[in-house]
Amino acid sequence: MPTHAPVHVLGLGKTYGKVVALDGISFTIDEGSVLGVLGHNGAGKTSLIDILTTGARPTSGAATICGWDVVRFPHHVRRSIGVAGQFATVDEELTGRAQLVLLARLYGAGRRAARDRADELIDAFGLADAARRKVRTYSGGMRRKLDLAAGLVARPPVLFLDEPTTGLDPVSRNVLWEIVTDLAHQGTAVLLTTQYLDEADVLADTLIVLARGRVVAEGRPADLKRSLGNRTVAIRFPSLTASEYAAQCVASHGFRPVRDSGEPLLRIPVSGTGDIASLVRTLDGSGVDVGDLTVSEPTLDDVYLALHGAGDHPG
Numbered sequence: 001m002p003t004h005a006p007v008h009v010l011g012l013g014k015t016y017g018k019v020v021a022l023d024g025i026s027f028t029i030d031e032g033s034v035l036g037v038l039g040h041n042g043a044g045k046t047s048l049i050d051i052l053t054t055g056a057r058p059t060s061g062a063a064t065i066c067g068w069d070v071v072r073f074p075h076h077v078r079r080s081i082g083v084a085g086q087f088a089t090v091d092e093e094l095t096g097r098a099q100l101v102l103l104a105r106l107y108g109a110g111r112r113a114a115r116d117r118a119d120e121l122i123d124a125f126g127l128a129d130a131a132r133r134k135v136r137t138y139s140g141g142m143r144r145k146l147d148l149a150a151g152l153v154a155r156p157p158v159l160f161l162d163e164p165t166t167g168l169d170p171v172s173r174n175v176l177w178e179i180v181t182d183l184a185h186q187g188t189a190v191l192l193t194t195q196y197l198d199e200a201d202v203l204a205d206t207l208i209v210l211a212r213g214r215v216v217a218e219g220r221p222a223d224l225k226r227s228l229g230n231r232t233v234a235i236r237f238p239s240l241t242a243s244e245y246a247a248q249c250v251a252s253h254g255f256r257p258v259r260d261s262g263e264p265l266l267r268i269p270v271s272g273t274g275d276i277a278s279l280v281r282t283l284d285g286s287g288v289d290v291g292d293l294t295v296s297e298p299t300l301d302d303v304y305l306a307l308h309g310a311g312d313h314p315g
């Protein structure tokens with residue numbers, strides 16, 4: 001497959017028995033570029049990462065990492081990638097620092113460089129106090145940070161981050177974002193899975209949205225959100241009947257309300273303050289009681305709901 005992109009994926013499919021986990025996924029990631037893969041539970045993100053990191057074989061299609069086919073040259077692929085989010089190889093009896101130094105050495109760093117890089121990441125993630133303790137004594141959060149540091153330690157040309165900030169405190173989350181941005185500037189191609197649109201927004205140059213193993217939307221973060229409107233107005237009503245009635249009223253005025261099934265809540269994409277004013281006037285004119293109203297950025301859920309409708313939650 002002639003390609004210069006570090007990550008090239010063409011028509012990738014994966015089935016487990018009758019379950020279709022991936023259904024013809026194609027994309028490339030260029031040097032220095034971050035691809036965000038968004039999807040709810042079961043959308044196919046882990047299956048995709050498993051295949052690209054050589055942990056599973058695709059049922060159809062093909063993928064190359066730095067030119068190496070993931071099925072035929074898994075060894076070469078593994079030497080070209082860093083993976084964070086699946087700390088399967090952790091040695092519980094090593095200290096956190098020793099673990100990082102070892103990994104850096106495995107990837108070919110010299111003794112001194114390996115130690116320096118390990119210490120840099122230990123400091124960045126605030127693990128200094130724990131660094132000389134055995135991993136088996138670590139808390140869940142510490143393991144999470146060490147796992148991320150392990151994926152970043154070797155500065156590989158391709159980096160996979162599987163929901164990297166799940167379970168991470170806000171400070172460490174910002175550290176991670178900075179490190180990833182830095183690595184991308186240095187030329188690393190990054191594939192990041194996340195359930196958070198704000199994270200994808202900060203980090204990703206391009207996004208693909210997966211639902212049931214298919215790409216249901218793709219584009220730059222700003223474009224995806226713009227396709228929904230710039231803001232989402234969430235309105236809570238005193239009762240389901242009131243929210244139903246309000247949904248009909250605003251829909252007849254050209255809005256696209258999204259119902260939250262079972263909750264007396266509507267989420268309504270709007271494109272500006274004029275839209276918000278007109279929405280409020282419409283509700284006021286309809287005489288329906290409004291409980292609580294908040295205006296926010298569109299979220300990943302809004303993208304999903306707009307793509308699928310409230311009754312058809314993907315995943």
Ligand SMILES: Nc1ncnc2c1ncn2[C@@H]1O[C@H](COP(=O)(O)OP(=O)(O)OP(=O)(O)O)[C@@H](O)[C@H]1O
Pocket residue numbers: 016019020021039040041042043044045046047048
């Ligand atoms: N080993 C397996 N055997 C059978 N079905 C599987 C297996 N692994 C994944 N699946 C199914 O494939 C689909 C995609 O799962 P996958 O784990 O890739 O999704 P995901 O987006 O990573 O979800 P999550 O966010 O929950 O990790 C799901 O329907 C899942 O049940």
